Amino acid sequence: MENRTDKNSYTILFAIGMVLVVGALLAFAASFLKPNIDENKRLEKQQNILYAMGVNENDESNANFVSTADAPELFQKYIEKQLVIQGSDVVENDQAYLIDVKKEQTNAKAGIGRKLPLFVGKKDGKTFYIAPIRGKGLWDAIWAYVAMNKDMVVQGVFFDHKGETAGLGANINKRFFMDDFIGEDLKNNGVFKGIDVAKGNADPLNKDKSDNEVDAIAGATITGNGVSAMLKSELKLYEPYFETLKN
């Protein structure tokens, strides 16, 4: 007997049925879980911003966020205002942290003005300006929250990535890498220069804070270059705003 599963009609019907069942299943799962996922992402943003300005629960060697339960309250406490910069317009908006940087980058490419969110936080009498930025690593997106003072000297930074290689590029979110950025000047003699993730800068302990360089991670050249490029191109956009702070 010819096997009934070999018939073309059966094959097509099976394919259609399979697509419908699996599609419905995935759509149901995605929409059912969406509120939870969105909430997790929102809290993560608050945690990231707080981390960059030094509000975290770091132990000796590991990067730890404040707990998700405390995040909203601490965010209220430490973040004084949230700004949206568009050209020379600066407006306050307490939902600015929900701005999707990726979408804004696409808008900028399409010629629609880009909104730049900036968070102003205060801790122990020091003022922090925290910018969310986004770039490309080796495999996928990388992003960062960079806390600066009004002279664009980095006060703290949080990097993260979507899918960099475990053990290599993925280490950009480890403290040994992120902490190197603290104190680095984004400018050089008053001119914006960014910070390069440099190989062989003969400064592995990162003692020189004015060389616009931090030590790279071995085996993660492309991710490191992505970090350099992201810092340079994205933070440059914020430079005009920092100029206005001088007056």
Added chain:
Amino acid sequence: MGLLSKKDAKLITDPLADNNPITIQVLGICSALAITAELKASLVMAISVLFVLGIGNVVISLMRNIIPSKIRIIVQLIVVAALVIIVDLVLKAFAYELSKTLSVFVGLIITNCIIMGRFEAFALGNGPWKSFLDGIGNAVGYGVILIIVGFFRELLGSGTLFGIPVLGDPIAKTGFYAIGYENNGFMIMPPMALIVVGIIIWVQRTRNKALIED
């Protein structure tokens, strides 16, 4: 193994050594090279594959009599992709921290040839219980190699295990580093994973001559 018949037990124990998916069947090599620079990543990948292969094998086995043979590969692909996506969504909703660690493996699991390899070679021709055991056995066999490779690469490449320094501090020159030991940066590159896997294959075949092909 009182619970399992001798034949069933063999399904679990065989892939651990004499029919190991990586060293003998040469399945799942790509991910073995990609993610073994750290022990933690190896362990997470091993557990993820255990889960997907165990359940996937059962699903495919249950469907084995209704899957049209002409499109069976695509059907297998859809089953594994759907499984992985659902797991990823659930983790994102209820264990967000964990999902961030896992997200990089999601793509790797779908393309992992060990999964399709076992669906095709075993689950399509055997019952669900046997397929489940085969899935678990192969995933554990795969995981064991991953963990061995990850152990040596992280220890020799970074001087740490699970991110904890075990040989001292390479910059402050304490522990082993005080007597002139250096991390071998080459160990964290993928080619060294291939060499470590090669050494495991060599050791295994030296101990069991029956595995040597002509």
